Amino acid sequence: MSAICGGGASLILIPLLNLLLPTSVVPFSLTIGTFTSSASRIAVFKKHINWKIFFWFVPFSIPAVLTGAYLIKFINPNYLQLIVALFLVCNAPQLFKSKKTAENSEKPYPDFALAIIGFLAGFVSGITGAIGLLFNRFYLKFGLSKEEIVATRAANEVFLHLIKLMIYISLGLYSNLALCLGLAIAAATIVSSYTVKFILPYLSENIFKKVGYGAMVVSGVALLAGTSGKIIEQDKISxxxxxxxxxxxxxxxxxxxxxxxxxxxxxxxxxxxxxxxxxxxxxxxxxxxxxxxxxxxxxxxxxxxxxxxxxxxxxxxxxxxxxx
Structure with missing residues (x-):
């Protein structure tokens, strides 16, 4: 799913990893997988990277991811995950728009919006360990092809994941089990990245967008169910x-x-x-x-x-x- 849609699997993995790991080390496990995923997609789709978006996005995302990763030691990431889940679910109406309506309603954002998106993406990623499909809607509105979305997102995020790994290790936010699960995710992402190279050409741009929005909603529902249950349990909500x-x-x-x-x-x-x-x-x-x-x-x-x-x-x- 993540390889075809340009992201999304991380947000479904969060509630599953929450069942196996303490909340504070879940981002470390996810980041091992997402770093490997981004690196392997760059290797497969490097000629499709949109460098204009890359140079607007990355400089603003790096200080944000440093801030987010540092704050994870002091704040509860579950509440941010809950907000992310609600944002993703709100994309459900996009699934029912016709191709013509969707094209007419999509107006590209100005270039400076990339700086804002980069900052928010870095901050959310630093705390939760995943960006997933949260910002996929913005990529779709810049008029990129499906290959460009996959390649450009991977290029934008690979630096964030590397920085996060170093911060998590320096703060002691890791464990042996988290490392093992992260490596298992990493192995799967390499296989998926090379497999999708043969699948993507058969998907039309419209179907690609529908799959992307569908993945956002599914990821949101899965994250909402897993995170809300954990919040209710830890904060004794009744x-x-x-x-x-x-x-x-x-x-x-x-x-x-x-x-x-x-x-x-x-x-x-x-x-x-x-x-x-x-x-x-x-x-x-x-x-x-x-x-x-x-x-x-x-x-x-x-x-x-x-x-x-x-x-x-x-x-x-x-x-x-x-x-x-």
Whole structure:
């Protein structure tokens, strides 16, 4: 898939590798495979590289990939993967456009857009370990042939993958299992790159684009399913229906109540600490604290109104509620 579409397999491999490896070393394993894949495609399609795009893309992508790869040690890549998945799924309408409609709606981007695309591609790749088909849509709109898309993307990305490998190793973001899985992916990509040389000439430009967009959507769905499940598990996200009009959403040991009242509409209630109260309400809390055994505070958000506060006061196991 990746060889025919110019990318995509990495984004499907991410949720599979997440099952076998810690999240922090998944990018290392992927990058071994994607580096080998890009290098082998350059060897096969080198005469089709569009050097104009290459010289706009690469200089801006290198500092971005350095930043992204460094930040992987401090941020959770799963949330970025989730955003990438949603972006990919949003390409579904492209599958149903006719050839004529697609050609009329495709307007090439200005050259400076390549610099922005290069920077974003490098940053996303540095954190997740894969660019996949995320930026394939931009290549398609530059009017490149299918061979040029495969070759130019490989040339643009081979430097990113090499830099990432060096950064991941220097930060200790690798393991023996990650290395073995990466080498297995690398071996498969070499075979696929040389095989696609004989398949690509038989695909029309329109079918190539449809396969590309289809791969984006499939990759997005696979990534969305795998990543969302991992986020739910690691952040202990749960939704409990307390009543017909009220649900409690838990995230990282924090509860948020979603409540619907006929008169007040939709409300979101979030527990807060006393120090988060506005100054006038802090005095109210101090007064209530002297009168009751326990006082819990919730901040209430209602559409079209200013945020309010609710005080749940317990004394002798009896609740008294104050709304301010």
């Amino acid at each position: 939704i409990v229906n307390e009543s017909k009009h009220s649900s409690v959403i838990s995230w990282r040991n924090t509860d948020m109540v979603l409540e619907y009242a006929i008169n007040d509409g939709l409300e979101i209630e979030r527990p807060i600490q006393p120090e988060e109260l506005p100054e006038p309400l802090k005095q109210k809390y101090i007064t209530l604290k002297k009168q009751y055994d326990t006082v819990y505070i919730e901040k209430v958000f209602t559409f079209g109104r200013e945020a309010a506060h609710e005080f749940y006061c317990y004394k002798d196991k009896k609740l008294t509620k104050f709304e301010i």
